[in-house]
Amino acid sequence: MGRTLRSPGHLALMATLKQARPDAGQTRTELAERLKRPQSFIAKYENGERRIDVVELIEIVAAAGTDPQRHRPDRPRC
């Protein structure tokens, strides 16, 4: 197994992302569509089978945080 996959840091990140998506009211398929990726891509990183590079994290966060139908608290100002 690779060097960071399955490390504590990765497990934490994976857990965060795994919770953030449903919190934002999205299914894997929906998020996958926004990211123009297959559903299995989401499944992989949410299940800790794949690393996420920095650029991808930014894209994922952006795609997961944009559901206009849903209440979200104001973005913390720091």
Next chain:
Amino acid sequence: MGRTLRSPGHLALMATLKQARPDAGQTRTELAERLKRPQSFIAKYENGERRIDVVELIEIVAAAGTDPQRHRPDRPRC
């Protein structure tokens, strides 16, 4: 070539890291030692030949930002 390697986002990140290390007064070998990685690891990401996952970025930033010999401005408070 992979999906994000060589993308604008990656080029930008690579440029940032490539500059940050000497700014912090470190050579590749020194940084590599702190990270317990070979010098070629640093060379690869600084030259855009390898992605950096999120956990690695955190480690790199931490390792590159700790040179106590060197003046650095106060960390911005937001």
Next chain:
DNA sequence: TGGGGAATATCCCATTTTGGGCTATTCCGT
């Protein structure tokens, strides 16, 4: 209570990327 559609999980494996020791090349001070 079981039928069925939605959501999530897993398979498979060709293709791509990586790890890292070692060598080569470039830089620079004297």
Next chain:
DNA sequence: ACGGAATAGCCCAAAATGGGATATTCCCCA
């Protein structure tokens, strides 16, 4: 120019990824 430090590149076995397809789990409702 010489010499050492720093950076760059080579090589290829081993590891990770991509993504379509399939299987499994959930859960609502008649």
